[in-house]
Amino acid sequence: MDQTKVFKMPFATVYPLYVKKVERKGRTKTEVDEIIFWMTGYNEETLQQQIKDEVDFETFFQQAPQLNKNISLIKGVICGYRVEEIENPLMQKIRYLDKLIDELAKGKSMEKILRK
Template sequence: MAEHKIYKMSFSTVYPLYIKKVERKGRTKEEVDEIILWLTGYSQREMEEQIKKEVNFEEFFEQAPALNPARREVKGVICGIRVEEIEEPMMQEIRYMDKLIDELAKGKKMEKILRTEQ
């Protein structure tokens, strides 16, 4: 398995970029946090600790308390690749988060993003 640069990239450097991306579209940091907490099972405090420790993406996902099983329902294209067809598990986890943040920036309702809409 190829080691991608993003695996070793600090989550704390990308997190503010997620926030900037959605704020430009009228969404909020709180919504970004809600998505990340839903996806990973971290509490707000635990996520903030991970950011302070400057863990990389690989550590961030490996240490996640409970990856949400509903994340498998995330479908679509991110960075030109269908997220559901990504074979490398770590890359797929990262792209799930990218796709959810992208959906937020595109104005989707939180219920739909978090796959709770019936």
């Protein structure tokens, strides 16, 4: 898939898929939100506004209040790529988020997911 297509994809389209994925594995929307808050600095109100405004991934990350300084601690493979080796900064952030959601769905503790 062309990377620019992913960048222009509305976050509001992908967010419910994240929630659905983790709920099938017994996790919760609240945990998905906690991951997003930790990674981006959004809170409940600002996250819901981004979803309501149907911003794309590029805008979602550009407008993030504060990216967590520990996101560089996220390591591993997602979609066949090592997240720490992805060269495009925006694609790397998208894949970091994908990786955290995968870890949640696989049953990792929130403490480990949030790199505490």
